[in-house]
Amino acid sequence: MPGYAQAVINQDITNAVQSGNKITISEKAGEQWGEYASSNPAQGTHEWVGLVIDTGEKDITKVTFNGELLTQADVEEAASVNAGAGKFVLWVKADDSAAYPRNIVLGTEGKEDTTITVEIING
Numbered sequence: 001m002p003g004y005a006q007a008v009i010n011q012d013i014t015n016a017v018q019s020g021n022k023i024t025i026s027e028k029a030g031e032q033w034g035e036y037a038s039s040n041p042a043q044g045t046h047e048w049v050g051l052v053i054d055t056g057e058k059d060i061t062k063v064t065f066n067g068e069l070l071t072q073a074d075v076e077e078a079a080s081v082n083a084g085a086g087k088f089v090l091w092v093k094a095d096d097s098a099a100y101p102r103n104i105v106l107g108t109e110g111k112e113d114t115t116i117t118v119e120i121i122n123g
Helices: 004-012 072-080
Strands: 014-019 022-027 048-054 063-065 087-093 102-108 114-121
Touching: 004 014, 004 048, 022 048, 072 087, 087 114
Parallel strands: 022 114
Antiparallel strands: 014 022, 048 087, 063 102, 102 114
């Protein structure tokens, strides 16, 4: 699997801190994320870091992410990293600092939407 080794390294050198609905990610001191190609060629090569996001719901296929329903593929990806039910993997382009901080919105029918802010601190 292309990029797998670098993906593991990036995860191992990442600090992720959540405070309320804000997640701040950064490299551990003295470390630097490496680039690798996404499994989706259209997304290109970046310093990818994966965050496991807990939706609070049992079935994520009933949850929207920025207006789009999560799918069975999202369930399978979460299972592949032992994330558990109700969670999905959010892939962050850690080298795209101009795009951060950014908000993501999770929605479930009949409930108020939840906005989560993701921030990256490089260096």
